[in-house]
Amino acid sequence: MSKLTLKTEGDTHIVVTRRFAAPPDAVYRAHTEPELIQKWLLGPKGWTMPVCINEAKPGGRIRYEWRNGKGEGFYLTGEYLELEPYHRIIHVERMFLPDRTPDNHVETRFEADGSGTLMTMRMTLPDAQTRAAMLATGMEGGMEASYARLEGII
Amino acid sequence: MQMNLDAAFSALADPTRRSILARLATGEATVNELAEPFEMSQPAISQHLKVLEDAGLVTHRVDGTKRPRRLAKPGIEAMDQWLAMLRKALEANYDRLDALLAGPAQSKKEHAMPEQAKPKQSKKEH
Numbered sequence: 001m002s003k004l005t006l007k008t009e010g011d012t013h014i015v016v017t018r019r020f021a022a023p024p025d026a027v028y029r030a031h032t033e034p035e036l037i038q039k040w041l042l043g044p045k046g047w048t049m050p051v052c053i054n055e056a057k058p059g060g061r062i063r064y065e066w067r068n069g070k071g072e073g074f075y076l077t078g079e080y081l082e083l084e085p086y087h088r089i090i091h092v093e094r095m096f097l098p099d100r101t102p103d104n105h106v107e108t109r110f111e112a113d114g115s116g117t118l119m120t121m122r123m124t125l126p127d128a129q130t131r132a133a134m135l136a137t138g139m140e141g142g143m144e145a146s147y148a149r150l151e152g153i154i
Numbered sequence: 155m156q157m158n159l160d161a162a163f164s165a166l167a168d169p170t171r172r173s174i175l176a177r178l179a180t181g182e183a184t185v186n187e188l189a190e191p192f193e194m195s196q197p198a199i200s201q202h203l204k205v206l207e208d209a210g211l212v213t214h215r216v217d218g219t220k221r222p223r224r225l226a227k228p229g230i231e232a233m234d235q236w237l238a239m240l241r242k243a244l245e246a247n248y249d250r251l252d253a254l255l256a257g258p259a260q261s262k263k264e265h266a267m268p269e270q271a272k273p274k275q276s277k278k279e280h
Contacts, residue, residue: 003248004245004248018248020251020252020255021252021255021256022255022256026255027251027255030251030254030255036254039250039254040247040248040250040251040253040254041247041251042246042247042250097159097160099160129164129167130167132166132167132168133163133164133166133167
């Protein structure tokens with residue numbers, strides 16, 4: 001059973017939730033400490049993150065670069081707006097694929113849930129069109145059917 | 155897969171165009187046939203088809219005065235590969251994070267603490 005949920009909210013938001021067995025401070029650190037981020041935020045097998053800059057302070061920079069060892073790669077840049085250890089992170093990010101995608105404003109909350117954590121990531125895209133494109137790229141699978149199936153799992 | 159993924163995904167951002175693709179997934183169709191289920195003029199459908207063709211998702215052949223449309227397999231497959239990679243990435247990432255959080259790599263044993271306890275101020279590590 002999937003622990004991931006994905007929903008749209010209004011015209012421009014995407015809300016993703018995921019439960020973790022570990023407590024909020026551990027999950028928070030896994031999102032803000034480069035040496036931890038480089039161990040999990042990797043994508044499919046074969047991809048690595050040789051560059052991981054994460055300055056976890058207001059105004060701090062984020063830069064993740066991924067490579068697949070076959071000459072392909074892409075990167076993400078961002079800036080932190082607010083951090084409230086170990087509960088809340090607000091940052092802005094965009095991908096370079098290689099073209100720059102519109103800014104994604106992300107609020108991530110880490111709430112205690114029993115002995116674990118409920119993580120809620122609320123993304124705000126500039127407009128409905130961008131959100132639709134993002135759902136298509138990230139999760140929708142380009143087809144209504146897969147999206148419905150994903151919602152069904154949720 | 156050096157097709158224009160940006161164009162493909164922005165083409166998909168429109169529900170009419172997704173419906174057109176769904177229809178073409180069942181087989182070739184003319185503009186008139188495609189326009190039928192929609193309350194839309196044929197030129198409006200043609201405009202959507204142009205966006206889909208420019209994005210590499212739809213192609214056509216010439217059959218007398220008709221130009222039947224069909225899915226452009228290479229474009230759809232390239233996008234499919236990309237999407238599969240991203241979906242797997244999202245799932246794989248969090249599975250990996252679970253393993254990381256459960257494993258010895260976790261630097262402190264705070265998960266044993268009662269949840270009411272205030273989290274320790276962790277030393278700044280960079």
